[in-house]
Amino acid sequence: MKIQHTEFHIETNGQGTYEISDKVRNALRSSGLGNGTLNVFCRHTSCSLVLMENADPSARHDLENYLNRLVPDNNPHFTHTYEGPDDMPSHIKTALTRSSESIPFVNGSLLLGTWQGLFLWEHRIQMHTRHLVVSIVGE
Numbered sequence: 001m002k003i004q005h006t007e008f009h010i011e012t013n014g015q016g017t018y019e020i021s022d023k024v025r026n027a028l029r030s031s032g033l034g035n036g037t038l039n040v041f042c043r044h045t046s047c048s049l050v051l052m053e054n055a056d057p058s059a060r061h062d063l064e065n066y067l068n069r070l071v072p073d074n075n076p077h078f079t080h081t082y083e084g085p086d087d088m089p090s091h092i093k094t095a096l097t098r099s100s101e102s103i104p105f106v107n108g109s110l111l112l113g114t115w116q117g118l119f120l121w122e123h124r125i126q127m128h129t130r131h132l133v134v135s136i137v138g139e
Contacts, residue, residue: 003137004031010130012122015068015086017052017060020132021117024103025110027134034108036138040118041100043131046090047122048097054117064121067093073125090123097121105138 006027010018020040028038042049053059071089078088101118104111112118120130 001036001137001139002031002033003135004033005136006030006134008132008134010120010132012047012120012124012128012130014125014127015122016064017050017119017121019054019117020120021054021110021112023132024118024134028105028108028110028136031136031138033105033136033138035106036136037102037104038110038137039100039102039135041133041135042120043133044099044128045094046087046124047120047128047130048094048099049101050097050119050121051101051103051112051116052119053115054119055115060119067096071096084125086123086125093121093123 008023010020012018024040040049052063071092073089074085075089080088122128
């Protein structure tokens with residue numbers, strides 16, 4: 001059994017989903033491992049990770065719109081607004097979603113479903129550099 005860690009970053013251009021499947025596949029390929037489990041962890045409190053449909057962007061658009069209606073910016077009840085009207089909403093959206101995803105792999109391939117992709121979900125309006133850690137356990 002071998003454990004390997006690697007990091008990469010994603011430049012975001014504001015709110016939305018950014019597919020990171022290929023970056024994760026590259027990390028797995030670089031590990032040289034064939035079978036095991038891969039975990040991706042996002043080192044931030046205002047963006048998250050999501051496994052989602054990657055064939056039709058409208059599915060992600062609908063999900064993003066739904067969460068924005070559920071937790072809108074500029075909510076007058078929020079007191080944590082130091083970084084702007086999207087500050088607390090971004091933290092709530094992250095708490096409602098996930099900061100890590102685990103994906104099994106076999107023969108060096110992620111076992112994602114036919115229409116699944118892994119996405120960084122940026123909850124902030126402004127551009128950010130997001131740092132992710134990939135931990136791979138396998139043989």
